[in-house]
Amino acid sequence: MKRLSRLRRHRAAGPILLIFALFTIGTTFQVASAVNNETTSVADRAVTIEEGKQIFLKGCSSCHGLNAEGGQIAPSLIGVGAASVDFQVATGRMPMADMSVQAMRKDPVYNAEEVHALATYVASLAPGPQVPGEELLNYERDGSVAEGGELFRTNCAMCHNFAGQGGALTQGKYAPTLMGVEPRHIYEAMITGPQSMPVFSDKTITPEEKLSIIKWIKSAESEPQLGGAALGRVGPVTEGLLVWTLGIGLLIGVAVWLAMKAR
Amino acid sequence: MTARERIAGNVAGYVDDRTGAAKWMKKNLTKVFPDHWSFLLGEICLYSFIILLLSGTFLTFWFDPSMREVVYDGSYEPLKGLEMSAAYASTLDISFEVRGGLLMRQIHHWAALIFMVGIVVHLLRVYFTGAFRKPREFNWIIGVGLLTLGIVEGFLGYSLPDDLLSGTGIRIAEAIIQALPLVGSYLAFFAFDGAFPGTAFIPRIYTVHVLLLPGIFLALITVHLMLVWYQKHTQFPGPGRTEKNVVGYPLMPVYMAKAGGFFFIVFGVTAFLGAVASINPIWLYGPYTPGQISAGSQPDWYMGWLDGLVRMAPPLETHAFGHTISWNILIPGLILPGIMFTGLALYPFIESWATGDKREHHLLDRPRNTPNRTAIGVMALTFTLVSLINGGNDIIATTFHLTINQMMWFSRIAIIVLPPIAFVITKRLCLSLQRADRDLVLHGRETGRLVRMPSGEFVEVHEPISPEKAWLLTSHEQLAPLELPEHDASGVRRAGSIKNKIRNRVSRAAAVAVPKATETERRELEGHH
Numbered sequence: 001m002k003r004l005s006r007l008r009r010h011r012a013a014g015p016i017l018l019i020f021a022l023f024t025i026g027t028t029f030q031v032a033s034a035v036n037n038e039t040t041s042v043a044d045r046a047v048t049i050e051e052g053k054q055i056f057l058k059g060c061s062s063c064h065g066l067n068a069e070g071g072q073i074a075p076s077l078i079g080v081g082a083a084s085v086d087f088q089v090a091t092g093r094m095p096m097a098d099m100s101v102q103a104m105r106k107d108p109v110y111n112a113e114e115v116h117a118l119a120t121y122v123a124s125l126a127p128g129p130q131v132p133g134e135e136l137l138n139y140e141r142d143g144s145v146a147e148g149g150e151l152f153r154t155n156c157a158m159c160h161n162f163a164g165q166g167g168a169l170t171q172g173k174y175a176p177t178l179m180g181v182e183p184r185h186i187y188e189a190m191i192t193g194p195q196s197m198p199v200f201s202d203k204t205i206t207p208e209e210k211l212s213i214i215k216w217i218k219s220a221e222s223e224p225q226l227g228g229a230a231l232g233r234v235g236p237v238t239e240g241l242l243v244w245t246l247g248i249g250l251l252i253g254v255a256v257w258l259a260m261k262a263r
Numbered sequence: 264m265t266a267r268e269r270i271a272g273n274v275a276g277y278v279d280d281r282t283g284a285a286k287w288m289k290k291n292l293t294k295v296f297p298d299h300w301s302f303l304l305g306e307i308c309l310y311s312f313i314i315l316l317l318s319g320t321f322l323t324f325w326f327d328p329s330m331r332e333v334v335y336d337g338s339y340e341p342l343k344g345l346e347m348s349a350a351y352a353s354t355l356d357i358s359f360e361v362r363g364g365l366l367m368r369q370i371h372h373w374a375a376l377i378f379m380v381g382i383v384v385h386l387l388r389v390y391f392t393g394a395f396r397k398p399r400e401f402n403w404i405i406g407v408g409l410l411t412l413g414i415v416e417g418f419l420g421y422s423l424p425d426d427l428l429s430g431t432g433i434r435i436a437e438a439i440i441q442a443l444p445l446v447g448s449y450l451a452f453f454a455f456d457g458a459f460p461g462t463a464f465i466p467r468i469y470t471v472h473v474l475l476l477p478g479i480f481l482a483l484i485t486v487h488l489m490l491v492w493y494q495k496h497t498q499f500p501g502p503g504r505t506e507k508n509v510v511g512y513p514l515m516p517v518y519m520a521k522a523g524g525f526f527f528i529v530f531g532v533t534a535f536l537g538a539v540a541s542i543n544p545i546w547l548y549g550p551y552t553p554g555q556i557s558a559g560s561q562p563d564w565y566m567g568w569l570d571g572l573v574r575m576a577p578p579l580e581t582h583a584f585g586h587t588i589s590w591n592i593l594i595p596g597l598i599l600p601g602i603m604f605t606g607l608a609l610y611p612f613i614e615s616w617a618t619g620d621k622r623e624h625h626l627l628d629r630p631r632n633t634p635n636r637t638a639i640g641v642m643a644l645t646f647t648l649v650s651l652i653n654g655g656n657d658i659i660a661t662t663f664h665l666t667i668n669q670m671m672w673f674s675r676i677a678i679i680v681l682p683p684i685a686f687v688i689t690k691r692l693c694l695s696l697q698r699a700d701r702d703l704v705l706h707g708r709e710t711g712r713l714v715r716m717p718s719g720e721f722v723e724v725h726e727p728i729s730p731e732k733a734w735l736l737t738s739h740e741q742l743a744p745l746e747l748p749e750h751d752a753s754g755v756r757r758a759g760s761i762k763n764k765i766r767n768r769v770s771r772a773a774a775v776a777v778p779k780a781t782e783t784e785r786r787e788l789e790g791h792h
Binding site: 145146149150153154157158159160161162163165166167168169170171172174175216219220223225226227228229230231233234235236237238239240242243244246247248250251252254255256258259260 | 298299300301302303304307340341342343344345358365369373376377380381384427428521524525528529532536537538539540541542543544546547548549554555556557558559560561562563564567655656657658660661664665666667668669
């Protein structure tokens, strides 16, 4: 008894007890919540994976192989992650319309649930980048538009143009316009690097910086046409076109009229 | 005499007593100018130059030509807090803080584009009508000088805001300077006061843009107009118009009213474009840093052909004695433009050498009557147009779903193949038009009325054309080819016979024509019908 009370009054007793308590509570919560999640979602997840597999077998396997192992014309999908599937399928790029150099954006073939099932199935094959959640994508709160613009001009503008209007790459490939693209898909493109695009890992561009980029793109998208008609925001080519058609056309018209009146 | 007339007379008399202006005014205010819409094209340039001076002066009140680093704290949110040069920040301020500043910036830039378009269409009119011939060769050279300086002035102007797009252009200009063998690197260091970008070039090009070049422009434009005044304006051929007279209206009041009105219309069109169409939206480009670049970076259109030439150049380099010569920049960036502008400036002399025509000309040519000149012009235009199109190859590729590689190979082949084809087609077209003129004079206008003759034969009734029209179609002269001696009397080749042989061949090509209808032919045919 005496020994116990001596230990209880030891200098280290407080901190040790605190650490012990935190450890116990933390572990208990972790185990409890994990067990909880597993018990409720394991069955669901299995069903979703099965659904996804069925869609995959019907719509994707002819090119990507029966087990997503890839083939001569399409890459393996093992390890590409849910984010990649979500980006490619939800923007309509996959399934491809034809075997051109690059998959075009078009109306999606599958609805949101089917895309989710497909993504879950592919993610179940091997771990890969996850679809970013709503909470993560709060770019209005977590992004900085000026920093985003700076990052955009350093990393993105060389292909996607200074205002995100897109641009040409070699051999008919192109960087698509970023106007009207959902923030989720922009984020997924950055972490998965679809088609000709490089992967911008979280080490290269942190998640907060990615949100800043998205915020800048959205700000450019909603920016009013400050100087009048924006002429496509592609630089001086359209300006030259306008001055050689409308500009000089009007002036020559007036010149003809002035010379006519004197007759 | 009313009181008002007396006062006006007294004022005029007061001024005349002191300046002797009355005699000069009387002579010059009644000066006659011929009337044609294409004679107003040069005025477009003059008026847009005045607009450029006015709007440019406005811009200098707020523009800070300095590369000092500042932190932006204006009202344009997406750039707030970024470090940038004072030049870029003050251009943002002109756009967003100064009342009417954005409109003025856009008017200034649109006026610059119209200025350059005006110069080009004016040059085309002068070229295709042969208005550059004696005695106007000097004025032609001044015009070519204005075109060249206009390109430089425009380039320096849009480089001033120090935005991402213009900085890219400056970088390319530096590369072109560096491509000069031996002296290139030194010249680039001299121009930029050290390594690119440094802190010197914005203040330097500002001085050149707002002081040096406008001064030269003002001087050259004055000389250009004084020569027009002194040599009198050319006129199109027509009844009563000769090499020795000018048929038209006096300066006062007809041309004063027309020219004054046209100034305001040019100003109106420029202001309209400035108000409704965005140009050079520098806030979207962002501040310049050498580490950044945008897809689809293009120069303004008057530099576009130069960019197109550089873009299509194959990657050629030689390394010798520790030096690199970048032919891929040197040829399209300096050698080809040098040849093009020298050829353009010397064209009047080349033509008179080829045709042997050293006389004065005040009557203009119809382009069809000089097939060789017209064909050379279209050939040069085709060359420039192909390179201009290739300057926008990435924008065209994405717009029309082509590949940039196809565009480049099309341009590489077309720039060699198309100009000669354009030459041949144009020459044939001119000759066909001459043939049509000849038919018109000899057989009259086809009325489309068919008459059945008693013999059962159907004929179309031709109506004779008016004497004025017939004069217009036959008044031009057709030059005979030169026949310079290649051998002397005893059949021995003379000194300089090769030169004469070349001149004979060139002048034969220039003199190819369908013989115009003559009076005897006309009479003969009339007797026939």
